[in-house]
Amino acid sequence: MRKTCLLFDNDGTLVDSEYLCNLAIKQQFAELGVNLDVDHLVEHYRGKKMANILSILSSKHKVPIPDNFLPDYRERVAKLFEKQLKPIKNVELALSKLPQQKAVVSNGPKFKIEHALRLCGLGQYFGERIFSAYDLDKYKPDPEIYLKVAKILGTKPQECVVIEDSITGVMAGSQAGISTLFYNKTHEKHQLTNVTDFEDMADLPQLIANLPSAT
Structure with missing residues (x-):
């Protein structure tokens, strides 16, 4: 066959797009007072479900995910894509x-x-x-x-x-x-x-x- x-x-x-998507995660979490490394995010979370990534990072760094996080993240990714993808x-x-x-x-x-x-x-x-x-x-x-x-x-x-x-x-x-x-x-x-x-x-x-x- x-x-x-x-x-x-x-x-x-x-x-x-992996670096850009994870750069957006880093930038979003920076606004919550959490410093993340983009290369580390790419290495450990590439290909995973977004909801699971946010749940893990929220628990690990002890910060709640605000209601506007995901739509703001999507908008940030779209802008990064427009410039660099x-x-x-x-x-x-x-x-x-x-x-x-x-x-x-x-x-x-x-x-x-x-x-x-x-x-x-x-x-x-x-x-x-x-x-x-x-x-x-x-x-x-x-x-x-x-x-x-x-x-x-x-x-x-x-x-x-x-x-x-x-x-x-x-x-x-x-x-x-x-x-x-x-x-x-x-x-x-x-x-x-x-x-x-x-x-x-x-x-x-x-x-x-x-x-x-x-x-």
């Missing part, structure tokens, strides 16, 4: 060489995904096939998020490939039984099955072509 559907994460996989290096080259159906599957809200793709000129590769955990009510690392999207798209898990940049997302793909490619620039250790690590998006077309066909 050949690979006919590619399921991409967004932040850190298609668009180089770029696509991941070589990702558009890879996308242009991949004939398969493509979709985005993200833990982020749909409006944020669409904004990022528009700014980076990548929306043309995905059309309406943009899926947010907020709408699906399934969040990575729950494998059901990818199984649900595959069903919506009318494909079998064996026909899909997941492309992710975080352990959280890779866990979701691996545990769904889907061939998963891990854009692992920081050489994170894992023992997940059905996962292939890589470091350059230019290699993506050949990696997908080399994946064994499911029977």
